[in-house]
Amino acid sequence: MTLSYCTNVHPAEDLAGVLAQLDRYAVPVREHLGAELGLGLWLSAPVARELAGDAPRRAELRAALDARGLVVRTLNAFPYGGFHQEVVKHRVYHPDWTTSARLEYTLDCAAVLADLLPEGGAGSVSTLPLAWRHPWFPADHAAALARLEEAAAGLRALADRTGRVVRLAVEPEPGCVVDDVADAVRLLGGRVDPEFIGLCLDTCHLAVSFADPAGAVRSIDRAGLRVVKVQASAALELIDPTDAATVLGPFAEPRYLHQVRAFARGGVHRADDLPEAFTALPTDGPWRVHFHVPLHADPPAPLRSTTDVLRQAVAAVREVGHTPDVEVETYTWSVLPDGPTADSADELAAGIAAELRWAAKNLEVPA
Incomplete structure (x- = not known):
């Protein structure tokens, strides 16, 4: 396992912007x-297409990374583009895996990564959990599985052509077709x-789903699947949600979906976003919220973060012998209450560096 940080925290939508953000953020993080x-690079679909079709430009990007002491081991191909628009919400799941656009974007990212990987290294490209859960019909599911088969064939051809193995990593997310690890095992x-x-x-x-981390990892292994990538992230937890609207209200921001699960009355209850949760979920058991919070800093009491789930999951992955890329993915800095402002590059770089130090120490994963 090796450690990277995901650059989807930065909003660049073209190659010039990507390079500028490496200088503005990634280089200061490295200096810290x-x-x-290590970087988990995010490229919008137009940038990925441009680079995939232009070997000299890929070589230029590789040289720019090398000159800055930056190593790319994985790409995040979940957001197709526009990940920092004022409102993202359900848009992040489009185009989904029923479409040729999603397949082409993914294979473009893989082609770029093959030229950026360290010598002798394998890489990973993470992707969305097929689609948001509705509308979703049997024909959609068949189409998505067919696209995944095409993706595997494309990745095999890439390996034969370049000698570089790049694997696709499907990312379960609450509310989606592949909602949790159990769905992934069943469907894939x-x-x-x-x-x-x-x-x-x-x-x-994983934490939001209230799954047992070690049990979930063992089920992946038993199904003959591989944990290709771990996104090291933590959710918000509120043990006593009787005053949830007051405590969690500052986190109910308009850009991203913040799915909520409540473990109460003998089961898990669901809401697709925080405003809905305040009126729909029971308050006689703990809530967990899909809001990525910095790994190294505790949220304000009575909130807690689920870093224990992260530790247990990584330990379980190590125990079953998988060797995934580990990527710190706190993309929510810009929407954190009292988080860094858009012009505080130094503060953000220091925060990302602190997260990486925490992860290296607590997960025993080298940078």
């Missing part, structure tokens, strides 16, 4: 750490090529 820095186990398609285990999503 005093070591080579035995139906995808496990050499080229596995799972991205986002530990914020």
Whole structure:
């Protein structure tokens, strides 16, 4: 396992913007750490297409990364574009895996990554959990599985052509077709090529589902699937939600979906976003909220973060012998209550560096 941080926290939508943000944020993070820095790079679909079709430009990007002491081991191909628009919400799930656009974007990202990987290294590209759960019909599911089969064939051809193995990592997320690890095992186990398609285990999503981390990882292994990537992330937890609207109100921001699960009355109850949760969910058991919070800093009491789930999940992945890329993915800095403002690059770089130090120490994963 090696450690990276995901650049989807930054809003660049073109190649010039990507390079500018490496200088504005990634280089200062590396300087804070005093070591080579791993990146989980996010490229919008137009940038991925541009680079995939232009080998000299890929070589230029690789040289720019090398000159800055930056190493790319994984790409995040979940957001297609527009990830920092004023309102993202359900848009992040489009185009979904029924479409050729999603397949082409994913294979473009893989082609770019193959030229950016360190010598002798394999890489990963994470992707969305097929689609949001509705509307979703049997024909959609068949189409999505067919696209995944095409993706596996494309990744195999890429490996044959370049000698570089890039694997696709499907990321379960609450509210989606692949809602949790149990869905992933049921829907993908035995139906995808496990050499080229596995799972991205986002530990914020895992915590929100109230799954047992070790049990979830063992179920992935038993299904013949591989944890290709771990997104090291933490959710918000509120043990006593009787005053949830007051405590969690500052986190009910308009850009991203913040799915909520309540463990109460003998089961897990669901809401698709925080405003809905305040009126729909029971308050006689703990709530967990899909809001990625910085790993190194406790949220204000009575809130807690689910870093224990992260630790347990990584330990379980290590125990079953999988060696995924580990990517710190706190993309929510800009919408945190009292978080860094858009012009506080130094504060954001220091925060990302602190998260990476926390992860290296607590997860025993080298940077």
